[in-house]
Amino acid sequence: MTTADVPLWAALPAALLLVCGGLLTLVGSLGLLRLDSFFARIHAPTMGGTLGAGCVLVASMLVSSALAQRLVIHELLITLFVLITAPVTTMMLMRAAIRRSRE
């Protein structure tokens, strides 16, 4: 079973989601590289972390469900985990940056 065996009803939206997710992640990382200050820079990778990861995980769910001929939704674990933990890290980093810039 390879990706060439995936039926068209699953391959078309999965390919669209993969292209969208890749482009969103690329734009986020380019923002991380190009923006000026740290407080502008912290916004950029969150786009790749939420929307990009969400697109890729939904596409992975589609493809594995179509390959296994049943509903496979264990990728929801990663989605939930990333959605819960990304703001925690960002908030702590932001508070550390505010404290360090004040000194």
Add this chain to the structure above:
Amino acid sequence: MNALLPLAVNFALACFALSMLCALIRLLRGPAAQDRILALDTLYINGMLTILMLGIGLGSALYFDIALLIALFGFVGSTAMAKFLLRGEVIEP
């Protein structure tokens, strides 16, 4: 049969490789420590997405567990380093 999905997988793999390159440049160049931690967090998420993409491309379910572990350890590492910047120590007595 249809070459649409392998094409999209290769395109997304190239996008993630470029994103990891951008994050790596920011990691090496970042002026302050918090920039480097942010770049490392982005690198972790991009690596997790790359592993997932390999799982889709090869049609194997084994890569899912690796991606989950990478997400877990990335969160723990980034939080520990941010806590160290915030407080000066990771585990407070």
